[in-house]
Amino acid sequence: MTNEAEKVGVTEEDVIEPRRPRVGVVAAVVLGALVAAVAVWSLVNQASPATGSDQRVSAIALTDFDGKTFTLSDYHGTPLVVNFWASWCPSCAGEMPAFDRVYRRLEPEVAFVGINQNDTPEAARELARSTGVTYRLAEDPRGEAFALFGATGMPTTVFIDEEGDVVEMIAGGLSEDQLLSMIEEHLGVGS
Secondary structure, three states: OOHHHHHOOOOHHHOOOOOOOOHHHHHHHHHHHHHHHHHHHHHHHOOOOOOEOOHHHHOOEEEEOOOOEEEHHHHOOOOEEEEEEOOOOHHHHHHHHHHHHHHHHHOOOOEEEEEEEOOOHHHHHHHHHHHOOOOEEEEEOOOHHHHHOOOOOOOEEEEEOOOOOEEEEEEOOOOHHHHHHHHHHHHOOOO
């Protein structure tokens, strides 16, 4: 202790030693800042959903369950409902029969394509067989089409108008009534 401290009446017991920051606290602050930076970066740089006329989306080459290759632009002139699904997705399996009923009711005014993504061919075909789906089904084994649409959840349903423009995209399961309503609202085709 210095002489000046003694002059003002400060004793050694009054002096508080400076504490070093604890390593755990510093690590937590640094980790928190890193997590926040990654979150901000992912929000800024995340793929935006395909909307409007997107040539990448319409040019997606798909192979259907019969082995035929096609693109979504093949449906130009007809409103199109694209449904992304997988055998490991309970909501997907739950909505497939309703989608097929709507498809049968509205064809040929509206086309339907179901795109199985990130799945095994065996599991996909078994679910299609067990649900009795009759609309066109295609494979997207690596999820490339799903990513191009900017989809984020399963199932995802995309509504594409007769000009080939994406007019709406919905993540989550749809009932038969919801699907009919959305087709009428976004594609202008009523039941």
